[in-house]
Amino acid sequence: MTHLPPFALDHWLSAYDFATPPIAYNLASSTGPRWSVADLCALGDAPLAIDDAVLSYAPPQGSPALRHAIAAFHGVDADSVIATTGSSEALSILFCLGARPGANIVLPDPGYPAYAAVAQAWGLSPRFYRLERADGFAQRADAILAQVDADTSLVILNTPHNPTGTVMPRDEIAVLAAALATRGVPLLVDEVYHPLYFTAPQPSAAGIPNVIVTSDLSKALSLPGLRTGWLIDADVDRRARMIDARSYFTISSSPLLERLATHALTHSDAILDRLRAVAQANIAMLDALVAGSNGRLDWVRPDGGTTAFPWLADGRDSRPFCQALAAQGVLLAPGDCFGHPAHMRLGFAQQAEGFDVAAGRIAAALAAL
Ligand SMILES: Cc1ncc(COP(=O)(O)O)c(C=O)c1O
Numbered sequence: 001m002t003h004l005p006p007f008a009l010d011h012w013l014s015a016y017d018f019a020t021p022p023i024a025y026n027l028a029s030s031t032g033p034r035w036s037v038a039d040l041c042a043l044g045d046a047p048l049a050i051d052d053a054v055l056s057y058a059p060p061q062g063s064p065a066l067r068h069a070i071a072a073f074h075g076v077d078a079d080s081v082i083a084t085t086g087s088s089e090a091l092s093i094l095f096c097l098g099a100r101p102g103a104n105i106v107l108p109d110p111g112y113p114a115y116a117a118v119a120q121a122w123g124l125s126p127r128f129y130r131l132e133r134a135d136g137f138a139q140r141a142d143a144i145l146a147q148v149d150a151d152t153s154l155v156i157l158n159t160p161h162n163p164t165g166t167v168m169p170r171d172e173i174a175v176l177a178a179a180l181a182t183r184g185v186p187l188l189v190d191e192v193y194h195p196l197y198f199t200a201p202q203p204s205a206a207g208i209p210n211v212i213v214t215s216d217l218s219k220a221l222s223l224p225g226l227r228t229g230w231l232i233d234a235d236v237d238r239r240a241r242m243i244d245a246r247s248y249f250t251i252s253s254s255p256l257l258e259r260l261a262t263h264a265l266t267h268s269d270a271i272l273d274r275l276r277a278v279a280q281a282n283i284a285m286l287d288a289l290v291a292g293s294n295g296r297l298d299w300v301r302p303d304g305g306t307t308a309f310p311w312l313a314d315g316r317d318s319r320p321f322c323q324a325l326a327a328q329g330v331l332l333a334p335g336d337c338f339g340h341p342a343h344m345r346l347g348f349a350q351q352a353e354g355f356d357v358a359a360g361r362i363a364a365a366l367a368a369l
Helices: 008-017 037-041 064-074 086-098 113-121 141-145 170-181 236-249 255-266 268-291 319-327 355-367
Strands: 081-085 104-109 125-130 152-158 187-190 211-216 228-232 344-347
Touching (some): 037 255, 064 081, 064 228, 081 086, 081 236, 086 113, 086 152, 086 187, 086 211, 086 228, 086 236, 113 125, 141 170, 152 170, 170 187, 228 255, 255 268, 268 355, 319 355
Parallel strands (some): 104 125, 104 152, 187 211
Antiparallel strands (some): 081 228
């Protein structure tokens, strides 16, 4: 039987967020402020009607309307887009198609825990490139290429990055993708936090030769409940195999959710404006929290995305600290969920109200360390 390790991060999140009542201040989540169906449908001059949506299957690659909306969001041709059930399915499709005996996959450390677990389940051995604190957690082409060998099937870059918020500029991605092309290895750029940038805004990596983009509505677009993700790949043959894989895995998206997803992408400016307002206000409170911690808490300020990866400066394990804060209604994610126990993942984009109260409780807990 395939060994899937327990998903420690999701166990932690579920225990508090799906409790009755849920935790008061969720600063562990990696998504944006919440949307109801009614608020989403009301966006724009012509509110979306969903009553006449037919609950049949949809095309495996996604409806033409959804593919066009995704293509417009990334500035690519709709033919290169394949819809998936969350970007989780997109990752699984790529890992499945990339598996061959002895193959490996090159991944960021720290990184989204599902990369390694799911890749391994499909038979790909994970190899890691380190994001160094001292280097601002940058994802560096040379460190990535140092892990690539003749058995490498795929390399993953995640920008903006979960959990650190580091951003790799598009021109550096293009250089890395070209170097990988000479070795016959595609570069997967996971862009679920695009386009949330706090310093230099970056265009999507879609369209760079030798790059496959995966993304979704779950993170920057704040709608994880639509379970809508996608793949963007210029390679026609590979795309045909991906569409077959999708037919085998989940057959299609729900036509109802596709309609909501298309509407969301059509009005992405309004959704992103709300996200940016929440994220900017909350990140300013984090600046103050770190500055006022008397050196107990340190961080690399995120350049993008919805999460930061601060650490307890004395190097102690953050789990007891996170447990004590959870008992006071403030949820952070312990760094051991990412293999880095002194750190915490702190999500600053979901909590549209009360972030000041949560930050005050974190400050008090730090002062008591
Ligand atoms: C970096 C990253 N990629 C992909 C995913 C998968 O999300 P979804 O299946 O909702 O698209 C996540 C979810 O946490 C993530 O953090």
